[in-house]
Amino acid sequence: MGYNARMSLLTEIFRNKARTFSLEVFPAKTPEGHAKLLETLKGLCALKPDFISCTYGAGGGSRERTLEVVQHIESVHGIAAMAHLTCVSHTRSEMTAILDDIRGRGISNILAMRGDPPKEQPDWKPGPEHFKYSSELVAYIRGRYQGDVAIGVAGFPEGHPLAADREADARVLREKVRSGADFVITQLFFDNKDYFDYVERLRRLGVQARVIPGVLPVTDYAALLRFCALCGATVTPEVRGIFEPLAGDPQATLKAGIAYAIRQCRALLEGGAPGIHLYTLNRIHPTDAILGAIRPPTGSS
Numbered sequence: 001m002g003y004n005a006r007m008s009l010l011t012e013i014f015r016n017k018a019r020t021f022s023l024e025v026f027p028a029k030t031p032e033g034h035a036k037l038l039e040t041l042k043g044l045c046a047l048k049p050d051f052i053s054c055t056y057g058a059g060g061g062s063r064e065r066t067l068e069v070v071q072h073i074e075s076v077h078g079i080a081a082m083a084h085l086t087c088v089s090h091t092r093s094e095m096t097a098i099l100d101d102i103r104g105r106g107i108s109n110i111l112a113m114r115g116d117p118p119k120e121q122p123d124w125k126p127g128p129e130h131f132k133y134s135s136e137l138v139a140y141i142r143g144r145y146q147g148d149v150a151i152g153v154a155g156f157p158e159g160h161p162l163a164a165d166r167e168a169d170a171r172v173l174r175e176k177v178r179s180g181a182d183f184v185i186t187q188l189f190f191d192n193k194d195y196f197d198y199v200e201r202l203r204r205l206g207v208q209a210r211v212i213p214g215v216l217p218v219t220d221y222a223a224l225l226r227f228c229a230l231c232g233a234t235v236t237p238e239v240r241g242i243f244e245p246l247a248g249d250p251q252a253t254l255k256a257g258i259a260y261a262i263r264q265c266r267a268l269l270e271g272g273a274p275g276i277h278l279y280t281l282n283r284i285h286p287t288d289a290i291l292g293a294i295r296p297p298t299g300s301s
């Protein structure tokens with residue numbers, strides 16, 4: 001399949017499309033899981049998203065797989081892809097080698113993050129040989145590769161759990177953009193007001209970068225509660241009211257999860273969001289149903 005690396009640069013795609021519809025997958029831990037993911041990617045790529053991103057295991061454990069998945073999406077399916085990358089627990093010289101490996105594989109889109117300390121070392125603190133914050137990593141990537149890479153960063157509509165407050169968190173985001181980030185993908189949230197207020201807060205600070213809302217369709221309510229407790233996203237009374245009574249009924253949860261995600265995405269788009277980044281959890285369904293319902297039939301621009 002013909003593939004033009006320059007055209008896969010997300011900054012180019014954003015220049016041409018007011019709205020993008022993109023997906024996130026995570027790398028598998030085993031060879032069997034990886035083979036299954038490649039099958040799933042066939043189905044996800046057939047949905048023709050504008051791009052697909054692949055997460056990076058804490059501490060870089062999944063690095064090889066993340067990069068393989070990104071290369072696979074671009075070279076086999078001809079769809080732009082982005083590698084997530086975290087710098088926690090890597091030294092600067094290790095990061096240089098990792099970045100050169102990424103560029104050597106022809107990968108041009110990077111979601112640059114600090115990441116969280118490894119589970120077995122929750123008190124890990126960066127030393128002088130580490131990047132302390134994602135903004136330092138962003139500045140380093142931009143300085144080393146200039147316009148040859150598109151750099152995204154993580155945004156937190158409700159504030160990062162460790163930020164003093166939402167204003168302080170917005171100033172951190174401004175620093176990431178000043179350091180060279182091109183665009184933002186947000187943490188999941190359920191109250192769209194949190195997203196729109198966040199964008200407004202950023203604009204007040206002079207941040208003009210594209211802020212793409214990340215949306216998680218609820219397919220497993222117990223897992224959602226666990227994840228939100230970790231990442232600090234609020235499970236709103238509305239979400240509790242819908243999904244709590246459905247506990248133990250996976251089919252009803254899936255149906256309600258699709259309906260909620262469609263409503264949420266439509267309201268985001270109607271309010272001016274520049275697209276949707278769907279957390280697929282490596283599932284073709286419900287991704288297909290949601291994308292089919294929210295994307296204009298003629299394409300995504």
Ligand SMILES: Cc1cc2nc3c(=O)[nH]c(=O)nc-3n(C[C@H](O)[C@H](O)[C@H](O)COP(=O)(O)OP(=O)(O)OC[C@H]3O[C@@H](n4cnc5c(N)ncnc54)[C@H](O)[C@@H]3O)c2cc1C
Nearest residue numbers: 055056058084113114115133134154160162163185186187
């Ligand atoms: C869209 C998205 C994708 C993600 N993908 C992954 C993934 O693939 N792999 C993974 O391991 N994790 C992933 N995460 C989780 C992310 O790594 C964690 O949320 C992590 O805790 C923060 O990373 P960051 O890049 O935002 O860190 P930073 O921007 O460095 O911020 C970390 C903390 O430091 C504070 N801070 C930052 N700069 C300053 C400063 N100059 N002065 C004072 N305080 C500061 C911030 O407020 C925040 O509390 C993702 C998150 C999102 C939203």
